[in-house]
Amino acid sequence: MSAPAAPAATIRVDDLSKRYGRQQAVDQLTFAVDAGQICALLGPNGAGKTSTMRMLVGLSTPDTGTARLAGEAVSLGAPVLRRVGVLIDGPAFVPHLSGIKNLKLLWAAARRTWPPRGLDAALDLAGLGAAIDRKVKGYSMGMKQRLMLAQALMRVPDVLILDEPANGLDPAEVRALREHLAALARAGATVLLSSHQLAEVQQLATHIVVIHKGRLISTGPLADALGGATGTYRIQTDDLDRALTVLREAPGVTAVVAHNGEVIVTAPTVPAGELVQALVGARVGVIAANPAHQSLEDAYLAMTERHADAAR
Numbered sequence: 649m650s651a652p653a654a655p656a657a658t659i660r661v662d663d664l665s666k667r668y669g670r671q672q673a674v675d676q677l678t679f680a681v682d683a684g685q686i687c688a689l690l691g692p693n694g695a696g697k698t699s700t701m702r703m704l705v706g707l708s709t710p711d712t713g714t715a716r717l718a719g720e721a722v723s724l725g726a727p728v729l730r731r732v733g734v735l736i737d738g739p740a741f742v743p744h745l746s747g748i749k750n751l752k753l754l755w756a757a758a759r760r761t762w763p764p765r766g767l768d769a770a771l772d773l774a775g776l777g778a779a780i781d782r783k784v785k786g787y788s789m790g791m792k793q794r795l796m797l798a799q800a801l802m803r804v805p806d807v808l809i810l811d812e813p814a815n816g817l818d819p820a821e822v823r824a825l826r827e828h829l830a831a832l833a834r835a836g837a838t839v840l841l842s843s844h845q846l847a848e849v850q851q852l853a854t855h856i857v858v859i860h861k862g863r864l865i866s867t868g869p870l871a872d873a874l875g876g877a878t879g880t881y882r883i884q885t886d887d888l889d890r891a892l893t894v895l896r897e898a899p900g901v902t903a904v905v906a907h908n909g910e911v912i913v914t915a916p917t918v919p920a921g922e923l924v925q926a927l928v929g930a931r932v933g934v935i936a937a938n939p940a941h942q943s944l945e946d947a948y949l950a951m952t953e954r955h956a957d958a959a960r
């Protein structure tokens with residue numbers, strides 16, 4: 649008889665709260681991330697991202713509510729944590745041992761045979777090169793961050809909880825990390841990561857959770873957050889000036905501007921096809937017409953500002 653399949657690597661937080669003294673760090677937070685999703689946990693400094701992640705991996709205990717991984721409530725040493733790659737605060741590395749010996753020590757603590765299956769790929773991504781054989785006490789902050797990343801990835805986890813994983817990486821390394829995480833998610837892993845790099849998140853995340861002062865302000869697919877500009881189109885034509893004139897006179901158009909050689913037109917009640925027809929009818933050649941998506945940065949700032957206004 650074959651072994652029962654492990655439960656799907658879901659992340660689930662229900663009504664989670666945590667207070668430090670008078671500071672409510674996490675406030676009745678509920679969200680879920682399913683297998684195959686890469687979810688970015690976003691929020692201003694002090695919003696409660698790290699506090700949430702710490703509870704998700706048993707490093708701190710919720711005051712109320714539950715944090716579950718693969719359906720199992722999390723506590724320090726819970727068996728489900730063997731399936732999880734974690735980068736938060738960082739393990740305390742032994743300074744007089746080399747990077748690789750530290751990784752070996754951490755792996756041995758889980759009573760497993762060395763080397764882990766994903767070691768080579770994790771070391772490549774961490775990009776420490778020959779420094780992996782040098783003592784950790786000579787590492788810079790950035791090198792320690794890379795060693796933490798290697799530690800999180802070496803086990804080929806099916807749940808990843810990563811607090812600002814791209815910190816200290818150069819652009820090529822950030823891209824390699826992005827591709828690695830995307831490949832893990834395609835293979836069924838579940839990824840929750842925090843980041844302030846919204847352009848990077850936009851390229852990587854499938855879903856977002858936005859929090860502010862410990863409270864949930866938005867959660868859902870990234871595409872939904874970016875689709876806030878419905879009724880706005882970017883139209884590329886062979887005659888910008890004439891296109892502007894024609895569209896300004898077209899019925900239903902509420903705004904027309906030129907941007908980077910294209911026309912940005914807002915017409916909430918008019919299908920894009922009608923705008924194109926109006927241009928073609930006026931002998932303006934249309935090269936491309938696409939819905940204008942806002943950037944994640946725009947969407948995020950609008951969400952957090954709206955929330956701050958409502959709280960005033």
Ligand SMILES: Nc1ncnc2c1ncn2[C@@H]1O[C@H](COP(=O)(O)OP(=O)(O)OP(=O)(O)O)[C@@H](O)[C@H]1O
Nearest residue numbers: 668671672673691692693694695696697698699700
């Ligand atoms: N151990 C602690 N003791 C006291 N206060 C804490 C502790 N950990 C977090 N806090 C407070 O809880 C709030 C949430 O902090 P947290 O680190 O979770 O935010 P964050 O969203 O991760 O911020 P950042 O983006 O700056 O890392 C902050 O006001 C912080 O000062």
